[in-house]
Amino acid sequence: MKKEFFEKIKLLNNFSFLVILIFVFFISFGISKTRFLTNGKESNYHIYPISIPKKVSFAGEEITLAEDDLIERMDKEFLVNTYWQSNTILLIKRANKYFPQIEKILIDEGVPTDFKYLALIESGLENVTSPSGAKGFWQIMKTTGKEYGLEINSNVDERYNLNLSTRLASKYLKKARDKFGSWTLAAAAYNRGMSGVQNKIANQNQTTYENILFGDETKRYVFRIIALKNIVESPESFGFYVDEGQMYKPIEYKKIKIDKPINNISDFSKDYGLNYKNFKIHNPWLLENHLNNKSRKVYTISIPSDKI
Missing domain, CATH: 3.10.350 (Membrane-bound Lytic Murein Transglycosylase D; Chain A)
Incomplete structure (x- = not known):
């Protein structure tokens, strides 16, 4: 009887030891996983709405967010780009690599440097091809490229040349700005086309981007540019912490x-x-x-x- 009692005690001790081991394993795994996901830094993960400013600006032009429509459109772009974390971190890293080169060309062409964010939303700063056939960082269509003097054939496609494509985009944007009197509408024209914007102005008798009813893509376009401009220029304010050593490096x-x-x-x-x-x-x-x-x-x- 005494022997059986001690056997039970021994079995219970072994079982307790096993439970403790399992508990320690999962606690250790959880800590390791947290440290991996937070890059070794303490983190309390919470999800919050984004505070929307009363005014935003693009290329030196101010938009007052005084209507529910404008507030909700701006809110959407801040939320989408803040909480699509993996994509936005990649955009921040690529911006560090390519923006210096793009900025120099925009300055040389007399275009506000905020337009570098147009390239960011068009392609994510990758040489991608859209379903409609637009190519390169600036997503230039073949007809537009040839109209502005780019060589496009089976051997050479200068839409993939960052210098030449940025200069083409600059010429288009300056032409649109001269036509509409606004850099904001010039940005809208880059998405909708100059004739498309002109038709909206004529039909609605309005001359500012925020007061014109555009289709879904164009009505989001400038607000998305503004949201990413704010996030990339002040990433920590939106919860993005990218060390300098983790950035993609510019190339000379x-x-x-x-x-x-x-x-x-x-x-x-x-x-x-x-x-x-x-x-x-x-x-x-x-x-x-x-x-x-x-x-x-x-x-x-x-x-x-x-x-x-």
Whole structure:
């Protein structure tokens, strides 16, 4: 009887020890998981609405959020872009890499630097292709690209050239601004087209973006730009903490002029310390493994400065 009693005590002790081990494991796992998700920093995760300012601005033009319609539209863009965390963190990182290059061109072209956020919402600063066929950071259609002088064919597509496409976008925006007298409406025209905006102005007898009834995409367009401008310029205010070392780094380029064909880009790139993949990453407008250039046009090749 005494022996059975001690056996039961032993079994109970073993069971208790097992329960404690399991408890410790899950507590440790939870702590490790929390530290992984918070980058090793203490975090109390709460979800809050966003405080909407009474006034917002874009390209030096102020919009007063005095109507429920305007407040709700602005609120939507702040909420969507704040709580789509993974996408917004990527946008913040890419902005750090590409905005310096874009800003220089916008300043050179006489366009407000706020328009860099237009490229951000158009493509996420990636060389993507839309369902309608628009390409590059600025999402330029083929007809528009050719109208403004870009070369677009099976060998070269200059919509993927960040310098040339930014200059095209600048020319379009300046033309729209001259037409409508407003940078905000110029931004709307980039989405809706100049004729589309002109028709809305004529039909509704209104001349400001916030007082014109646009379709769903265009009525969100400028507000989305403004929301991302505020988030990227002050990420901590919206709960985004990205260390400097986690940002994507800007690249300094040496520009190489070439006025002859390139028979083999794989071989050509080796002369500049690059393999084919990296050469194409920095020159995505070259579509094939060669450059035809029968007309002896002068092209500009971008080579990272640390390779020369």
